[in-house]
Amino acid sequence: MSDTTAWLVVWPVAVPLIGAALAIALWTRPQAQSAIGMIAIALQFVSGLALLAHVWANGPVAMAMGGWPAPFGIAFAADTLGAGLTVVASAVAMGILVYGLGDTDVEHRRAGVIPLLLALMMGVAGAFLTADVFNLYVWFEVTLISSFGLMVLGGRREQLDGAVKYAFLNLLATTLLLIAIALLYGMTGTLSMADLSGKVAALPADAPIETVALLFLVALGMKAALFPLHFWLPAAYHTPLPTVSAIFAALLTKIGVYSLMRVFMIVFPDTADIAREAMIWTAVATMIVGALGALAETDIRRVISFTVVSGVGVMIGGLAIGTELALLGTTFYVIHSIVVSAALFMAAGMVARAGGGTRIADLAGLYKGAPFLAVAFLISGLSLAGVPPLAGFWPKVYLVQAGLAAGEYAIVAGVLVSGFLTLMLMGRVFAIVFWRAAPEDAPQTGSDGGMVLKGALGAMAALTFLIGIYSAPVAELSGRAAAELLAPDAYIEAVLAGPPQTAATTPGTPEVQP
Amino acid sequence: MNSLILRTATPLLSGLMLLFSIYVLLRGHNEPGGGFIGGLIGASAFAIYAIAEGLAAARRAIVVPPITIAGTGLLLAALSGVASILFGDAFLTGQWWFPSFAPDMKYASTVVLFDVGVYLVVVGAIAGIAFALEERE
Numbered sequence: 001m002s003d004t005t006a007w008l009v010v011w012p013v014a015v016p017l018i019g020a021a022l023a024i025a026l027w028t029r030p031q032a033q034s035a036i037g038m039i040a041i042a043l044q045f046v047s048g049l050a051l052l053a054h055v056w057a058n059g060p061v062a063m064a065m066g067g068w069p070a071p072f073g074i075a076f077a078a079d080t081l082g083a084g085l086t087v088v089a090s091a092v093a094m095g096i097l098v099y100g101l102g103d104t105d106v107e108h109r110r111a112g113v114i115p116l117l118l119a120l121m122m123g124v125a126g127a128f129l130t131a132d133v134f135n136l137y138v139w140f141e142v143t144l145i146s147s148f149g150l151m152v153l154g155g156r157r158e159q160l161d162g163a164v165k166y167a168f169l170n171l172l173a174t175t176l177l178l179i180a181i182a183l184l185y186g187m188t189g190t191l192s193m194a195d196l197s198g199k200v201a202a203l204p205a206d207a208p209i210e211t212v213a214l215l216f217l218v219a220l221g222m223k224a225a226l227f228p229l230h231f232w233l234p235a236a237y238h239t240p241l242p243t244v245s246a247i248f249a250a251l252l253t254k255i256g257v258y259s260l261m262r263v264f265m266i267v268f269p270d271t272a273d274i275a276r277e278a279m280i281w282t283a284v285a286t287m288i289v290g291a292l293g294a295l296a297e298t299d300i301r302r303v304i305s306f307t308v309v310s311g312v313g314v315m316i317g318g319l320a321i322g323t324e325l326a327l328l329g330t331t332f333y334v335i336h337s338i339v340v341s342a343a344l345f346m347a348a349g350m351v352a353r354a355g356g357g358t359r360i361a362d363l364a365g366l367y368k369g370a371p372f373l374a375v376a377f378l379i380s381g382l383s384l385a386g387v388p389p390l391a392g393f394w395p396k397v398y399l400v401q402a403g404l405a406a407g408e409y410a411i412v413a414g415v416l417v418s419g420f421l422t423l424m425l426m427g428r429v430f431a432i433v434f435w436r437a438a439p440e441d442a443p444q445t446g447s448d449g450g451m452v453l454k455g456a457l458g459a460m461a462a463l464t465f466l467i468g469i470y471s472a473p474v475a476e477l478s479g480r481a482a483a484e485l486l487a488p489d490a491y492i493e494a495v496l497a498g499p500p501q502t503a504a505t506t507p508g509t510p511e512v513q514p
Numbered sequence: 515m516n517s518l519i520l521r522t523a524t525p526l527l528s529g530l531m532l533l534f535s536i537y538v539l540l541r542g543h544n545e546p547g548g549g550f551i552g553g554l555i556g557a558s559a560f561a562i563y564a565i566a567e568g569l570a571a572a573r574r575a576i577v578v579p580p581i582t583i584a585g586t587g588l589l590l591a592a593l594s595g596v597a598s599i600l601f602g603d604a605f606l607t608g609q610w611w612f613p614s615f616a617p618d619m620k621y622a623s624t625v626v627l628f629d630v631g632v633y634l635v636v637v638g639a640i641a642g643i644a645f646a647l648e649e650r651e
Contacts, residue, residue, distance in 0.1 A: 006604050006605075007599060007604075007605065010604075010605040014592065014595070014596060014605065017588075017592045018589065018592045018593070018596070020588070021585055021586075021588035021589035021591075021592050022585070022589060023585070024581060024582075024584060024585030024588060025582050025585030025586045025588075025589055026582075026585070027579060027581040027582055027585065028579065028582075063604050063605065064604055065604065065605060065606050066604060066605070066606040066607045066608065067603055067604045067607045115585075
C-alpha cells in the first residue's frame with residue numbers, strides 16, 4: 001500500500017478521536033475510561049514517534065482528507081516542527097494523565113475528565129498537523145470547547161469565575177482569527193497554507209496584507225497570552241484541578257505560539273514588517289511583565305501562571321528575530337516549556353496537598369515532610385529560570401546568540417532580565433515554601449499525594465534534567481525544524497503534490513456498475 | 515405535563531417522528547436531509563415523549579443512556595473514516611460497494627455509516643440535554 005505514509009499523519013488525531021468516542025460510549029464506567037485514556041494517549045505518542053521518524057528520514061509528508069487534494073480539500077502535513085511537537089505534547093500528556101489518575105477522584109471521572117482530555121489532545125495534535133488555516137481555526141475550537149469542560153470540573157465558585165473570563169476572551173480571539181482568515185481568503189481565494197504562501201507573495205502592493213497579518217498576530221497572540229492580551233491566563237489557570245492546570249499550561253499557549261510560527265513563517269514570510277516590529281516589542285514586554293507579575297503574586301499557582309506568560313514572550317522573541325538560530329531557540333524553548341510548565345503545575349498541586357493551601361505566605365517548611373517534591377520543584381524552577389545544565393538554559397543561549405548576531409538587543413536584554421527575575425522569584429518561592437521553618441501550629445497534612453503523583457512529577461523533572469544534559473538531539477531536532485521553517489519548499493511541495501496515489505474514482509459521484 | 519390530548523397523541527406522534535427521522539437520514543444521502551437534521555427530529559421524538567409521559571418513561575423508552583448513544587455514534591463516524599485504510603485510500607475517503615445480487619439497492623457506502631454516526635451523536639446529545647432540562651423542572 002503506497003499511502004501508509006499518508007496515514008501516519010492522521011493517526012495522532014484519529015487515535016484520540018476514537019479513544020474519546022469509546023470513552024463517551026462507556027460514560028458510566030470510569031475504570032474502563034481510565035484504561036482507554038492511557039491506551040489512547042500512549043498510542044498517540046507511538047504514532048507521533050512513527051511520524052517523526054518518517055519525517056526525519058524523508059522530509060515533510062502530507063495527506064489529503066478523503067482524497068481531495070489541496071488546495072481544494074483539507075490537507076494535513078507534518079514537518080519536523082509539527083511532528084516533533086506532537087511527540088512532546090503526547091509524551092507530557094501521558095505524564096499528566098498518570099498524575100490525573102492519582103489526583104482526580106471518581107466523581108471527576110464520572111463528569112468526563114477522560115473524554116475531555118482526549119478531545120483536547122485530538123485538538124492539539126490537529127493544530128500541530130493541519131496545513132489549512134481554516135482547519136487550524138476548527139482545531140482551536142476543539143481545544144477550546146474541551147478546555148471549557150475541563151476548567152469547570154469540580155464546579156467551585158472561583159472556577160466558574162475563571163472559566164467565564166477564559167471563555168469570553170478566548171471566544172473573542174477565535175472570532176478575530178475567523179475574521180482574519182476570512183479577509184485572507186477574500187484576498188487570495190485559498191485556505192491551504194502551502195497555497196497561501198505563494199499567493200500572498202504575489203498580491204499587489206496595495207493589498208491590505210499588513211492589516212491581516214496584524215489581525216493574525218492579535219488573534220493568535222491572545223491565544224498564546226502575549227502582552228497586552230495575556231491577562232486571561234493568570235486570571236484562569238490557578239482555578240481548575242491541578243491536572244487541568246498542568247495540561248493547559250503545557251499545551252494551550254504552545255498551540256498559539258506554534259500557529260504564530262507557522263502562519264508568519266509560511267503565509268507571511270517576507271511581508272508584514274509592521275507585524276514583525278510589533279512582535280519584537282510585545283515579546284519583550286511579555287517577558288518582563290510576566291516575570292514582574294509573578295514577583296507580585298502571593299498564590300503559588302498564580303506565580304507559575306505568570307511565568308508561563310513570561311516564557312511565551314521568550315518564544316515569540318525568537319520568532320520575531322526570525323533567523324535560523326533564533327527559530328532553533330524558539331522551537332527548543334517550546335519543547336522545554338511544555339515539559340517544565342506541566343512539572344511546575346503538578347508540583348503546585350502537590351504543594352497544595354502537602355501544605356493545605358496555595359497561598360505562599362501560609363506555606364512553610366514543606367521540605368521536611370516532602371523532600372522529593374522539594375527537589376522536583378527546585379529542578380523545574382531552576383530549569384524555568386535557565387540555570388545550566390537544565391533544559392531551560394540551552395534555548396536561552398541560542399536566543400541570546402541569535403539576538404546579538406541580528407542586533408536585536410531589546411530581545412537579548414528581555415531574555416536575560418526575565419531569566420534573572422524568574423531565578424529570583426523561584427528562589428523566593430522555594431525558600432519560603434520549602435525551607436522556612438514551619439510555625440508550631442502550621443496546618444501540615446504531611447501527605448504530598450502518594451507514589452502516582454510523585455512518579456508523574458518525577459518523570460517530568462527528570463525529563464527537563466535529561467533534556468538539559470543531552471541537549472544535542474533536541475537541538476538537532478529544533479535546528480531541522482528551524483531550517484524547514486525558513487525554507488518551506490519541501491513542506492509546500494508535499495502539500496500541493498496531493499495524495500501519493502491518485503484515486504481511481506472521484507468521490508461523491510459513484511458510477512452505477514452493471 | 516398533565517394534558518390528556520398530549521398524552522393520547524404522543525405514542526403515535528413520537529413513533530412517527532422516529533420513523534420520519536430515519537427517512538430524513540437516509541434521504542440525505544443524495545437529496546436534502548441527512549444525519550444532523552434527522553438526529554434533531556429523532557431527539558425531538560424523545561423530548562416530546564419525556565414531556566408527555568415523564569422522564570422515567572422516556573429513559574426506559576430510549577433503553578440506553580443518551581450519552582452512550584452519542585459516544586457510539588462518534589465511534590461509528592470515526593471508524594467509517596478509518597475504514598478506507600483497508601482499501602488503500604486516505605482517511606475519510608468514501609468507500610462504495612455495488613452488490614450484484616441486489617440491483618435495486620444500487621450501492622452501499624461508508625458515507626452512509628458516517629451519516630448514521632452523525633445521526634446517533636445528535637440524537638444522543640440533544641436527547642441528553644432535553645432530559646437534563648426536564649429533570650430541572
